[in-house]
Amino acid sequence: MLIDVHVHLFPPDVIANIEKYLEKNEFLAQLCSSPRHKYATAEDLLAEMDKCGIDKSAISGFASSDQGLCREMNDYILEMAKAHPQRFLPMAVVDPLDPGMEKEIRRCHEMGAVGVGELMPWGQKFPLDGKEAGKLASICSEKKLPLLLHINETVGHYYAGKGDVSVEEAAAFALKYPQLTIIYAHWGGGLLFYELMPELKDQLQNVYYDTAASPFLYHKNIYRVAREIGILHKVLLGTDYPLISPKRYLKELQETGLSQKEVEMIAGGNAARLFSNC
Ligand SMILES: [Zn+2]
Numbered sequence: 566m567l568i569d570v571h572v573h574l575f576p577p578d579v580i581a582n583i584e585k586y587l588e589k590n591e592f593l594a595q596l597c598s599s600p601r602h603k604y605a606t607a608e609d610l611l612a613e614m615d616k617c618g619i620d621k622s623a624i625s626g627f628a629s630s631d632q633g634l635c636r637e638m639n640d641y642i643l644e645m646a647k648a649h650p651q652r653f654l655p656m657a658v659v660d661p662l663d664p665g666m667e668k669e670i671r672r673c674h675e676m677g678a679v680g681v682g683e684l685m686p687w688g689q690k691f692p693l694d695g696k697e698a699g700k701l702a703s704i705c706s707e708k709k710l711p712l713l714l715h716i717n718e719t720v721g722h723y724y725a726g727k728g729d730v731s732v733e734e735a736a737a738f739a740l741k742y743p744q745l746t747i748i749y750a751h752w753g754g755g756l757l758f759y760e761l762m763p764e765l766k767d768q769l770q771n772v773y774y775d776t777a778a779s780p781f782l783y784h785k786n787i788y789r790v791a792r793e794i795g796i797l798h799k800v801l802l803g804t805d806y807p808l809i810s811p812k813r814y815l816k817e818l819q820e821t822g823l824s825q826k827e828v829e830m831i832a833g834g835n836a837a838r839l840f841s842n843c
Contacts, residue, residue: 566620567802568622568802568836569803570775570801571805572625573627574624576638577606578637589631592689593634603807610806614811616812618815619811622654622806623656624654624656625638625683628689632663632666639673643655643676658683661684661689661691662689662690666700666701670705670708679711685728686715686728687728698738699742702738702741710746712745713748714747715751716756717730717754718751732753732754736769743768746839749772751779752782757794757800779817785817785820786821797830799835801836801839802833815832
């Protein structure tokens with residue numbers, strides 16, 4: 566069973582009128598204004614999943630500071646998951662600064678959402694030590710919804726969407742809300758390396774890491790390093806499709822020197838376990 570936990574879909578209506586949305590939303594414009602930016606619908610994703618042998622994808626819209634747009638994204642995601650229940654695990658996006666955040670998470674949960682995210686603390690401007698992040702953590706813990714958060718490395722080359730939320734903040738957030746299941750995207754910006762510290766490994770037990778954008782960021786040896794750190798059971802295949810095709814990750818995984826069993830854990834086994842607990 567191959568599962569991709571990090572995919573972004575846009576409703577066809579939003580893609581058709583994207584200029585209108587980019588004008589209204591500074592953060593979305595920053596990420597999506599490049600003429601090379603790729604948009605995918607559920608149909609595009611299904612075709613790609615079939616091509617690559619991916620059984621299931623956790624599908625997200627695109628989080629922004631426009632709660633109306635988040636809701637529109639969620640409606641599409643929930644509708645697509647209902648149409649393809651064997652293929653899609655729907656995730657809800659929200660604006661944590663919006664007073665309706667909690668209500669929207671409850672609405673999505675009732676309609677079948679199995680997680681929240683990907684949210685961007687930097688781009689959506691909600692500090693991880695703030696009261697909005699606290700409310701978000703509480704509702705996700707209460708409903709047993711894993712929270713997928715964008716955390717990137719704060720060193721190295723710049724790219725659109727690279728924020729300045731640090732591994733310190735990410736670690737402190739996980740420590741403050743131990744009941745919350747967190748998936749830190751993009752290898753948690755390097756937080757995984759600190760799991761070599763026994764106290765951090767203990768404190769980060771409910772933190773998972775996805776591999777989104779890994780081929781752009783890290784040498785493939787990172788998978789073997791994760792094994793050495795002893796956290797392979799918490800590594801989840803996340804592709805950030807349509808940014809990168811799952812094909813590239815699956816090829817890379819075969820070249821890591823990990824055993825077939827270890828590859829299967831990353832490519833689906835860990836995610837199946839995680840989402841079955843929710
Ligand atoms: Zn991200």
